[in-house]
Amino acid sequence: MQIDDPDIIAEARAVFDRYEAALMANETATLDAIFWADPRTVRFGIGEILYGIEAIRAFRASVKAYAQRTQRQVRITTFGPDVAATHLEYERIGTGLVGRETKIMARIPGQGWRVVSAHVSLLAADDPGRVMGEVR
Template identity: 90%
Template sequence: MQIDDPAVLAEVRAVFDRYEAALMANEVAVLDAIFWADPRTVRFGIGEILYGIEAIRAFRASVRAYAQRIQRQVRITAFGQDVAATHLEYERIGTGLIGRETKIMARIPQQGWRVVSAHVSLLAAEDPGRVMGMKA
């Protein structure tokens, strides 16, 4: 298995960037399309635990707007041709709050890259967190 094939990394980065743009614009149809339309899809958010695409879609439909954010660091690792993990460290604009987001993506036959699992967390305001292992 090849780790970090440049072509795969570019494909995954394009999906990652498309998702981020859609999130900041609250383009629900795009956000939904990037997630795997399957009951096994999981999204753990800052204040929600969602099992299955229907729960994820219902949550997205309830959101009026997402907190705007600045990307501080993005890490993507591809495992072979069909699985990748993305990691984002971000700062919520105007709050100083630091968030973290991990997505597991898989290349689904006839669909392309889809998020199959996501986990979002936010550090408490009084906890600036520790960033270790900054070497890429």
């Protein structure tokens, strides 16, 4: 298995960037299309636990706008040609709050890259976060 093939990283990054743009614009249809349309899809958000695409779609439909954010650091690791893990450290604009987002993406036959699992968390206001290890 090849880890971190540059071409596969570029493919995953394109999906990551498309998702980020759609999130900031609250383009629900695009966000839904990027997630795997399957009951096994999972999304753990800051204030919600969602199992299955229908729960994720219902949540998305209820959101009026997402908090705007700037990317502080993005890491993408790929495992072979069909699996990628994306990690985003971000800061909510105007608040100083730091968040983290991890997405597991898989290339689904006939569909292309889809998010199959996502986890979003936000640090407490009094915890700026500690970055340990190598920072690129």
